[in-house]
Amino acid sequence: MPKLIELVDGQARWAEDSFAHLADEDAIPAGGDVILSLARFQAEGDTLLASNSRRVGVRIEPDQEVEVLAYDLPRIAVVALAFPKFRDGRAYTSARLLRERFGYQGQIRAVGDVLQEQAGFMVRCGFDAFEPADGATPDVLTKAAGRFRHVYQRAADDRPIALDERAV
Amino acid sequence: MYQYDLIDKEFLADRSAEFRGQVARRLAGELTEDQFKPLRLMNGLYLQLHAYMLRVAIPYGSLNPTQARRLAQIARDYDKGYGHFTTRQNIQFNWIKLKDAPEILDKLAEVDLHAIQTSGNCIRNTTSDPYAGATAEEVDDPRVWCEVIRQWSTLHPEFSFLPRKFKIAITASAKDRTAAKVHDIGLLLRQGRDGQQGFEVIVGGGQGRTPYVGPTIKEFLPTDRLLSYLEAVLRVYNRHGRRDNIYKARIKILVAALGAEEFARQVEEEWSKIDAASADLPAAELTRIRAAFATTPFEALPARSEAFETAKSKDPAFARFVRNNVRPHKQPGYAIVEISLKAQEQTPGDASADQLDVVADLAERYGFSDLRVTHAQNLVLPHIKLDDLPTVFAALQAANLATPNIDLVSDIIACPGLDYCALANARAIPIAQDIARQFADLDRAEQVGELKIKISGCINACGHHHVAHIGVLGVDKKGEEFYQLSLGGSGAEDASIGKILGPALPADKVASAVDQLVEAYLNARVDGERFLDTYRRVGLEPFKEAVYAQAD
Numbered sequence: 001m002p003k004l005i006e007l008v009d010g011q012a013r014w015a016e017d018s019f020a021h022l023a024d025e026d027a028i029p030a031g032g033d034v035i036l037s038l039a040r041f042q043a044e045g046d047t048l049l050a051s052n053s054r055r056v057g058v059r060i061e062p063d064q065e066v067e068v069l070a071y072d073l074p075r076i077a078v079v080a081l082a083f084p085k086f087r088d089g090r091a092y093t094s095a096r097l098l099r100e101r102f103g104y105q106g107q108i109r110a111v112g113d114v115l116q117e118q119a120g121f122m123v124r125c126g127f128d129a130f131e132p133a134d135g136a137t138p139d140v141l142t143k144a145a146g147r148f149r150h151v152y153q154r155a156a157d158d159r160p161i162a163l164d165e166r167a168v
Numbered sequence: 169m170y171q172y173d174l175i176d177k178e179f180l181a182d183r184s185a186e187f188r189g190q191v192a193r194r195l196a197g198e199l200t201e202d203q204f205k206p207l208r209l210m211n212g213l214y215l216q217l218h219a220y221m222l223r224v225a226i227p228y229g230s231l232n233p234t235q236a237r238r239l240a241q242i243a244r245d246y247d248k249g250y251g252h253f254t255t256r257q258n259i260q261f262n263w264i265k266l267k268d269a270p271e272i273l274d275k276l277a278e279v280d281l282h283a284i285q286t287s288g289n290c291i292r293n294t295t296s297d298p299y300a301g302a303t304a305e306e307v308d309d310p311r312v313w314c315e316v317i318r319q320w321s322t323l324h325p326e327f328s329f330l331p332r333k334f335k336i337a338i339t340a341s342a343k344d345r346t347a348a349k350v351h352d353i354g355l356l357l358r359q360g361r362d363g364q365q366g367f368e369v370i371v372g373g374g375q376g377r378t379p380y381v382g383p384t385i386k387e388f389l390p391t392d393r394l395l396s397y398l399e400a401v402l403r404v405y406n407r408h409g410r411r412d413n414i415y416k417a418r419i420k421i422l423v424a425a426l427g428a429e430e431f432a433r434q435v436e437e438e439w440s441k442i443d444a445a446s447a448d449l450p451a452a453e454l455t456r457i458r459a460a461f462a463t464t465p466f467e468a469l470p471a472r473s474e475a476f477e478t479a480k481s482k483d484p485a486f487a488r489f490v491r492n493n494v495r496p497h498k499q500p501g502y503a504i505v506e507i508s509l510k511a512q513e514q515t516p517g518d519a520s521a522d523q524l525d526v527v528a529d530l531a532e533r534y535g536f537s538d539l540r541v542t543h544a545q546n547l548v549l550p551h552i553k554l555d556d557l558p559t560v561f562a563a564l565q566a567a568n569l570a571t572p573n574i575d576l577v578s579d580i581i582a583c584p585g586l587d588y589c590a591l592a593n594a595r596a597i598p599i600a601q602d603i604a605r606q607f608a609d610l611d612r613a614e615q616v617g618e619l620k621i622k623i624s625g626c627i628n629a630c631g632h633h634h635v636a637h638i639g640v641l642g643v644d645k646k647g648e649e650f651y652q653l654s655l656g657g658s659g660a661e662d663a664s665i666g667k668i669l670g671p672a673l674p675a676d677k678v679a680s681a682v683d684q685l686v687e688a689y690l691n692a693r694v695d696g697e698r699f700l701d702t703y704r705r706v707g708l709e710p711f712k713e714a715v716y717a718q719a720d
Contacts (some may be wrong), residue, residue: 063406067345087206087289089329096326101441117207119189121397124325146183150175152319154446155326157247162175163453 002131004112005138006107007123010146012138015129019057019078021111033057035080038064041072049075059111062090073104081127083112092125099126099156103122119144126156169230169538170315170460172280178323180277181576183284187211188270190202195267197345204334210290212283212505213269216590220264223286228314228338229257229541233528236539238279240524246272251524253509253517255347255581255632256335257295257541258286262588269706270398284322289417291321291402295337295346298540301461304498307359309461313338313394316449316457320395321608327402331409332417334402341430347659349381352419353401358388358520365391371401372423373663375629381663383428385435392454396447400439404431459696463537464551469501473554479561485572486561488610491654492572494557501554505535507547507564508571508579510603513665515597516582517545526567534560542657544581546574559653577619577686578604580596581632585625586649592625594642594649595675599623602679607686615628616686619699620658635659637700638685639666640678655685655711668707670716681715 019033024040024109028048035057036045048056051109060066069076079098083093091110098104109129110122116136123145130141152162170689171555172180174371187207194204207215208227212223224239231239232539239259243251246268252258266274273416285292299310317336321327337346340357348354354370366388373382389397401419410416423431447560480487494505507527510516519527531539531549534556540548552560564570573579580603583589585596600623607613624631633639639654657666673681686699690712703711 062411087329089289089327090407090411090412092329093403094324100443115203118329120323121325121328146325147186148179148181149265150182151325152179152322153324162179163450165175166173166456167450 002133003111005130005132005136005141007128007130007141007145008108010142012130012145019055021059021080033077035078036057038068042068045058045072057107057109060091060094062088066094066102069090069098070102073098073102073106076104076106078107078109078129079104080111082108083110083114083118086113086118088113092121094127095122095127103155116126116140116144120147124151124155124157124159171231172276173405173597176280177277180280180282183211183282183323184270184273184277187273191266191270191548202368208269210289211269211273211283212286213266214260214287214590216588217586218263218588220266220269221588222261222264222269222272223254224259224261224281224283225286225293226257226259226281228300228311228694229543230296230300230311231541232541233532234528235281236281236524236528236531238275238281240521240528242275243271243521243524249292250518250520252515252584253519253541253545253547255545255583255630256293257298257543258293259541260584262584263605273354274521278376287333289334290328290335291324291330291334292315293400293545294321294394295335295348297339297341297345298542298548299341299345299495299504299550300540301342301417301538302497302499302502302504303463304496305343307357308340308365309458310338310340310357311461313355313357314452316394316454316468317398317664320398320449327406330402330406331411332414332419332420334405334419336398336634342573342661344659344661344663345542347632347635347663349661349663350375350379350632350659351382353398354382355394355531357391357459358705360388368393368458369397372420372428374418374420375632375634376418376425377627378418378420378663379416379629379634381605381665382420383423385423385428385432392451393444393448395449396442396444397435398441398459399447399544400435402541403438404434408434421465436595444621450549451491454612465497465536466502466551469499469553469555471500473501473557476554483558485565485570487560488614489561489572490557492569492576492614493574499551499553501553503552503557505552505557505560506542506574507549507569508572508573509569510579510600511568511571512578512599512608514568515712516580516600519547523569526563526569530560530563530577532567533540542578544575546579572610573613575618575620577607577621577682578613578631579620580604581620581622581636583624583631585623585629585631589625591628592642593627593644594625594651596623596625596640596642598632599640599642599651599675602675603682606683616690617696617698619686621682622657632659633657634665635663636666637703638682643672645672649675652673653678653681653685653715655708656700658700662700669708684714685711
């Protein structure tokens, strides 16, 4: 199991992961936080959330559109965006839409083929938690995410971009 | 010309440092070739048949003399003394050692050059008009918008892992020298009736296995909304482009599958949801960029130059060069000078280190330090005084750079082909040289007139054969190199995809077949028609007969 790294104030650090990733065939455990597939969330999410005893996350595959979560987002603690391969870049769009279009405040977690080389892009698109597949440590991720002193385009982070720096 | 400021320079330095670390990890065995491949590709480093190849971006085809000299130095120090200009305004070095790559990137960064996004499934270097800022045809300088896109697309956090590569072209002239209609996005800058400028937006053109002339999805996009609209197009593509099959992953396949109208509707819907204030470029930044391109300090000169006229009447070679390689400039007393990289026996698009130095010197002394690269694999000195033209011509002649064949039959586009490329089925370079030899007689070449021959060594079509007046495609027939001819393509404003002429020919029959096609054209042409016009009027049959009749 990859360990969880969270990003807090630009610093990555190891985090205790209270969430269990549930496969569709797994029984819902008696207690504890869970991350469900979208289909399962749509079928059972209301019941789980109604109990108020645990937090619920949803795993979104690249071909699923985050728009379907729009109304539920305030109740969702984690959106786990899946990278079946690192080359599949759809989750970057999903993350930006969650942050910029829907104002999602919860955790956006990168799961799957998550490599340190992607960290900079992920952070800029609004990811704040990672389950690295390449054994990257928090130090490595912090460095990778901050490798460039300047960025050129607005995204989901609040970094000043090149033209802001020029305007000063 | 745009000058990198401290921000741009620090960005390149950071990129170079990042790649140095990645190469070190690879050489130390911490990264497998599989893991390293996408990283090196994002820095333009390919593994070819014999060695690594480094593709360096020439942003919108514009170089200053310092940069050209640095390219020459890299050719000398790390390659075999030459570089190869591509159909996308990049330069490739074919004999690079992996351990040298970080040092080369450092040396490039020192002169504001880089290899960022010259490969990989990301937004590539924007193609632009090599006559920008020099031709009277343009409604505005397209380089302004190319620079806007360069910055916006550089390490774009959302669009660096697209389904496939993504190429944008911008032209601001009615005559298209960028092949805009066969790019993923073609932006044609227009002047609206009310004086406002906007882009006609073409999406989903392309070549490769499935060639398309792209449809227009927006007739008039106000220029100040460019970035938000591009974001909408890229987002629709990033989400819905196919990722299950590399050959169906380009945006052209998505546009064709949805239909241009439905694709346009999806883009409009996405565009309407984007916060324009955040996505579009602020006017102040546009003003800053625009100022960088508005500073060519032309002298006020008479339109007629005695030195120029005298040289033309005295020296027939100069007169021929002027007829074929010199184009009118917007400023009286100046001219645009094309430098052909298609001399006899030359590899199309290759320039030696010494030649690069010569051109750099000429640009510095006579051409406002401005040098351009064309998608037809030639160079351009965009601002030369007519008074200086005879001197510039003599210097070019001495460096074997004065071949007077621009847009003529021997000005052939060719990919590197099987001589270098790991994907190729057949060689392209020797075929180009055969055809050029067949038409070595310049009088005859001039009599034939504009004729664009383009050669690709495989179906990926890097040599643009689909959009050639005469296209040549290398195919493999049971281990032997064969060549399929096609006619009637164009990558210009009258874009079209060529039609296959008939069965593929062996290598030694290609040049003579082209000769037969040219003879058929000369027999059929009326009123100074170009080859392409005659073909479009009379169709494929007479040409087919000319090549295949005796064979039957």
